[in-house]
Amino acid sequence: MVEDRNKPIKILLVDDERGFVDVISKRMSKRNIKVTCAYSGTEALQALRKEDFDVTVLDLKMEDMDGIEILKIFKKIAPDLPVIMLTGHGSEEAARDGIRFGAFDYLTKPCDFEELIVKIQEVVSSRR
Amino acid sequence: MKQAKYQKNDYYRSLTRKMILTIIIVSIAPLILVGSIILYRFHVSYHEKMEDHLQELVLKHKQTIDNFLKEKLGDIRLQAETFCFDELKDASFLQDRLDMLQQSFGPVFVDLGVVNSQGLQVAYAGPFRLGEALYFEADWFKKAMKTRYFISDVFLGLRGLPHFIIAVKDNWMGDPWILRATIDFVAFNDFVKNIRIGETGFAYILNREGKFQTKPFFDITPKNEPYRDFLKIKEDDPRKIHTVERKDDSGKMIIYVASFLKDGDWLLVYQQNHRDAYMDLYRTIILAITIIVFGAFGIVFAALFLSKRMVNRIAMADREKEMMDKQIIETAKLASVGKLAAGIAHEINNPVAIMVEEAGWIKDLLEEEEFSKSENLNEFERALKQIKTQGQRCKEITHKLLSFARKTDSRIQETQINELIKELVALSEQRAKYSKITIHKNLEDNLPITYMAQSEMQQILLNLINNSVDAMEKKGGELTITTYSEGDVIGIKVSDNGPGIPESNLSRIFEPFFTTKPVGKGTGLGLSICYGIIKKMGGQIEVQSVIDSGTTFHIRLPVKGPPES
Numbered sequence: 291m292v293e294d295r296n297k298p299i300k301i302l303l304v305d306d307e308r309g310f311v312d313v314i315s316k317r318m319s320k321r322n323i324k325v326t327c328a329y330s331g332t333e334a335l336q337a338l339r340k341e342d343f344d345v346t347v348l349d350l351k352m353e354d355m356d357g358i359e360i361l362k363i364f365k366k367i368a369p370d371l372p373v374i375m376l377t378g379h380g381s382e383e384a385a386r387d388g389i390r391f392g393a394f395d396y397l398t399k400p401c402d403f404e405e406l407i408v409k410i411q412e413v414v415s416s417r418r
Numbered sequence: 419m420k421q422a423k424y425q426k427n428d429y430y431r432s433l434t435r436k437m438i439l440t441i442i443i444v445s446i447a448p449l450i451l452v453g454s455i456i457l458y459r460f461h462v463s464y465h466e467k468m469e470d471h472l473q474e475l476v477l478k479h480k481q482t483i484d485n486f487l488k489e490k491l492g493d494i495r496l497q498a499e500t501f502c503f504d505e506l507k508d509a510s511f512l513q514d515r516l517d518m519l520q521q522s523f524g525p526v527f528v529d530l531g532v533v534n535s536q537g538l539q540v541a542y543a544g545p546f547r548l549g550e551a552l553y554f555e556a557d558w559f560k561k562a563m564k565t566r567y568f569i570s571d572v573f574l575g576l577r578g579l580p581h582f583i584i585a586v587k588d589n590w591m592g593d594p595w596i597l598r599a600t601i602d603f604v605a606f607n608d609f610v611k612n613i614r615i616g617e618t619g620f621a622y623i624l625n626r627e628g629k630f631q632t633k634p635f636f637d638i639t640p641k642n643e644p645y646r647d648f649l650k651i652k653e654d655d656p657r658k659i660h661t662v663e664r665k666d667d668s669g670k671m672i673i674y675v676a677s678f679l680k681d682g683d684w685l686l687v688y689q690q691n692h693r694d695a696y697m698d699l700y701r702t703i704i705l706a707i708t709i710i711v712f713g714a715f716g717i718v719f720a721a722l723f724l725s726k727r728m729v730n731r732i733a734m735a736d737r738e739k740e741m742m743d744k745q746i747i748e749t750a751k752l753a754s755v756g757k758l759a760a761g762i763a764h765e766i767n768n769p770v771a772i773m774v775e776e777a778g779w780i781k782d783l784l785e786e787e788e789f790s791k792s793e794n795l796n797e798f799e800r801a802l803k804q805i806k807t808q809g810q811r812c813k814e815i816t817h818k819l820l821s822f823a824r825k826t827d828s829r830i831q832e833t834q835i836n837e838l839i840k841e842l843v844a845l846s847e848q849r850a851k852y853s854k855i856t857i858h859k860n861l862e863d864n865l866p867i868t869y870m871a872q873s874e875m876q877q878i879l880l881n882l883i884n885n886s887v888d889a890m891e892k893k894g895g896e897l898t899i900t901t902y903s904e905g906d907v908i909g910i911k912v913s914d915n916g917p918g919i920p921e922s923n924l925s926r927i928f929e930p931f932f933t934t935k936p937v938g939k940g941t942g943l944g945l946s947i948c949y950g951i952i953k954k955m956g957g958q959i960e961v962q963s964v965i966d967s968g969t970t971f972h973i974r975l976p977v978k979g980p981p982e983s
Contacts, residue, residue, distance in 0.1 A: 307768050309768075310768065310771055310775065313775040313778075316779055317775065317782055378764055399771060400767050400768075400770055400771035400809070400813050401771075403774075403778050
């Protein structure tokens with residue numbers, strides 16, 4: 291499942307769909323991933339200031355702020371924090387924009403849980 | 419739809435009618451106006467000229483006749499004044515005189531006579547046996563005795579032939595005597611008789627009592643009607659010409675032009691049928707009216723023809739415009755459907771994702787110790803797997819929808835037609851399966867990429883696919899889509915083995931508003947819009963069909979490069 295040191299991976303999950311965030315965070319905790327939930331861009335920024343994370347998973351389509359704008363701010367505040375974007379189907383251009391602005395990679399929603407896990411592990415191993 | 423069509427027909431019919439009326443009125447009114455004005459002026463002018471002409475004629479002849487009479491009178495006077503009674507009463511001498519007169523002036527003088535104061539003709543030279551004739555009771559004698567010179571009316575006299583006399587009274591030794599000469603009636607008559615114009619114009623001379631002095635060309639019963647008024651006039655101006663127009667017994671209008679002769683004793687009358695005199699005028703008027711009438715007919719026909727043509731053009735332009743409007747609306751509808759589909763797809767994605775994840779969570783929990791011995795563990799796992807599968811299915815459906823929706827903008831984009839076809843077939847598969855229709859794809863590998871507005875291509879393909887599916891709905895069948903390329907042309911064929919299209923409809927199938935679907939089901943616009951789009955892309959579309967065998971639509975499109983911008 292997870293990796294060598296048994297140290298949980300800390301991720302910040304930013305998505306305004308509560309149902310989704312909650313179940314994902316439960317499932318991930320079973321795999322030694324500690325999820326901090328942020329249901330809006332504002333909450334995400336607050337969380338960023340409080341602690342460090344290994345990865346951010348960011349939903350691009352959120353109500354209060356444009357995903358790309360949030361990404362830009364993230365990159366300003368925490369430039370070393372890799373971001374995995376979740377984009378809606380059909381927003382590939384937004385995804386490519388995101389990559390340009392510094393995101394690590396993207397997945398289309400609805401995404402496969404296992405795929406997401408794999409991506410997270412990819413990011414983390416490339417850093418450590 | 420039918421009601422709208424009837425309204426349209428009424429509109430075009432009334433438009434045609436208005437156009438016809440306008441053209442006719444605007445063209446005919448000036449034609450008639452100008453024609454009438456000119457004709458009227460011509461008519462008036464002609465009348466004036468004609469009257470002047472006739473008056474001139476009568477005047478001329480009057481003068482000629484008056485001169486003639488004056489001359490003859492002068493000749494006899496000369497004789498009477500040159501020779502005395504004594505000499506002249508000698509018959510042979512008189513004969514010599516007559517011969518001389520006849521030599522100089524021709525046979526105008528028929529005879530000469532010397533008559534004494536008792537009315538006895540004492541000498542006679544001439545062809546009749548009138549020697550010793552007694553004229554005492556004769557009218558002319560009585561009148562001649564009263565004046566120096568006397569010209570008689572035409573009468574028969576003793577000889578029984580019409581003639582008139584010129585008499586000169588002189589004195590011999592206190593006694594009056596008369597030298598008389600007879601003027602040849604025929605020559606005189608011919609003078610007047612030969613005044614002829616046209617077919618019905620002729621002249622004659624009347625005396626104050628209305629008796630004919632010459633024989634008119636046409637036998638007419640002397641009617642006093644027209645001349646009575648003339649004859650009442652006291653002649654004051656010898657040059658005055660009198661004109662009148664009256665209807666005769668048979669209703670014909672006759673012109674009478676008259677002038678007094680012989681110091682007012684005689685009346686020279688010229689008459690002619692109004693119709694005859696004005697024949698030219700009438701001919702011209704009839705010609706002009708004929709031309710106007712034909713012209714008017716011509717105008718009416720031209721108006722009918724032109725208006726029909728023009729209104730047809732207008733109708734065609736209206737139809738084209740309507741088709742374009744509908745095309746725009748259809749495209750807009752498609753775009754909004756696309757947006758709607760996209761919105762729904764996005765919205766569905768979230769709940770589906772959550773459901774799938776919750777199922778995954780349950781699966782995760784089932785791996786805990788306490789559940790491993792459960793009897794229903796397999797069933798739990800199967801059920802959870804099913805949830806995941808169905809969730810995957812939902813994902814695919816929304817995927818298709820979103821893919822379709824994305825293409826609804828009309829920008830020119832790089833397109834692989836095979837991909838479009840695959841997506842559309844995927845969208846239509848459910849409906850097809852439900853109607854027992856199988857869809858086959860026969861797509862050429864590496865079909866060239868072309869640049870086009872994908873929403874438009876979608877419209878065309880959807881239309882053709884839906885038409886085939888609609889046609890085969892009841893009994894099912896097979897729908898085959900083929901793509902191929904030839905040089906820089908891409909070909910697409912959509913074939914079905916449905917009921918086919920009857921020959922009579924085939925030629926009309928791309929017409930706007932042509933539909934065989936019942937009212938409310940089809941607008942008849944789909945294929946005409948497809949036709950328009952394909953033409954716009956520079957391609958062609960054809961249809962082949964055999965009843966009960968099937969229909970094939972064949973599209974050929976040129977490969978286009980990226981638009982220059």
